[in-house]
Amino acid sequence: MKDIAKRFEQNPLLSPKDLPASTDGLQITCLLNPGVFQYEGKTWLLVRVAERPEQKEGVISFPILTETGTEIIEIPTNDPELIATDARVINYKGVDYLTTLSHLRLLCSEDGINFYEPKDYPLLVGEGMLETFGIEDCRVALIDGKYYLTFTSVSDNGVGVGLRTTTDWKTFEKHGMILPAHNKDCAIFEEKINGLFYALHRPSSVDIGGNYIWIASSPDGVHWGNHKCIIKTRKGLWDSKRVGAGAAPIKTEKGWLSIYHGANENHQYCLGAFLMDLEDPSKVIAQTELPIMVPSAEYELTGFFGNVVFTNGHIVEPDRDTVTIYYGASDEFVCGAKFSIKEIYSLLKFNNV
Incomplete structure (x- = not known):
């Protein structure tokens, strides 16, 4: 199936061998799913770094935080x-x-292609009993000069959404778990609507319901309510098993555009898009029936967990049509691709809303 993504020729941009492990005795197994933002004239990635000990024959070994x-x-x-x-x-x-322990690491680039680890910036690691299995898949939203970091907090208590905020990327205010288990894929809108924060998130139900995208609002970005389910899985399509939000929705003249991931029963992860009403984003007015990106390159098909493209970070370029996404490929590599918003529009199927 052909998609509309324009992949970087330099892909993969980052591989496990490109960074040192965080501590002796561990090795990096995967680099994946970066949050993305611009700061001090550079493009920055907040990369998920998954580590474990070198595996020995006859034994499975993995780290946890205590x-x-x-x-x-x-x-x-x-x-x-x-x-x-x-x-x-x-x-x-x-x-x-989990077979690996993840933390978040800052990398930056002057050209959006060649990334390096700057000095004097901290690693973001799991803390406390709700993050003993690490923190993962951060989304970054800039609102009124403050960066909001929503990430997956994992422990034997379950999987929930944690929040930290910063203005300088060296000191962080920790707000704890803002959405309890089981929840993940939380992306905060980068603009208040009628005085309220809005966020997409993905609670999961084992018995009744499913892995659907919900929306919520908040007076302060920490305490969330007015939850509503807005995107469900679709039987027989590429997103039949689970769906989840990508990065912060993009404000366009036609609505809030969200690039999301979906997976089928074979655990193939693709990307699609949907459009929400500008004044009431709980109203979905259009959605792509076909995916806009499908695993097809070798680095997307083969890796730690193959047949996966997954994004939770992007930059809208100055022309307001080009969206540069950074994405995890096969749960092992960090890659880049570009989309045209106009091309995405051409694939949207509008509802009678």
């Missing part, structure tokens, strides 16, 4: 109480664990 530091857990692969059918998650004695 009150005293990082603990390495080792489990024999022949243990009858181990379920390890997924590269990302295992179950041992009835408890789920």
Whole structure:
């Protein structure tokens, strides 16, 4: 299936070998799913860095955070109480664990292609009992001079949405978990609407409902209410199993444009788009029936978890038509691509709203 993404010729832009591990005894397994923003004339990525110990034959080993530091857990692969059918998650004695521990790392670039790690900027790591399995997949929204960082907080308590804010990227105010488990894929709009913050998010239900995109509003960006489900999975289409928001929606003359991810029963992750009303973004007025980006390049098809394109960061270029996205490919690499908003419009199917 042909898509409309214009991939960077330099892809992948970042691979695990390009950065040093955060600590001795760990190695970087994946670089993926960066939040994206502009600061001091540069393009910045807040990259998810997933690490684990070097794997030895006959043993699965992975790190978790504790009150005293990082603990390495080792489990024999022949243990009858181990379920390890997924590269990302295992179950041992009835408890789920991630096979890697993720933190967020700042990289910057003058040209949007060649990224490096600047000096004197901190790593963002999990803290407390709600982030013992790490923090992941950050979205960045700039509102009134303050950057809002929404990310996935993971622990054996569940998966929820954490929030930190900053103005200088060196000091951060920590607001804790703003949306409890099970929730992720939270993208705050970069403009208040009628005096309120708005955000897309993705609560999940195992029994009734599904992995759908919801919208909520807030008076302060921390306390959220007025939740409403706005995008559901579609049987028989590319987004039949789960959907989730990408980065902050883009304000256009026709509405708020959101680039989102969807997956099918075969765990193929593609990108699509939908359009929300400018004054009432809980109203979806159009959605693409076909994906705008499908895994097709070798680095998107083969990796830690193949057949995946996933974005949670973009920049709208000065022409207001070009959108540069940075995305995770096969859960292992960071890549770049460009879209035309006009081309996305041409694929939208409008509702009778």
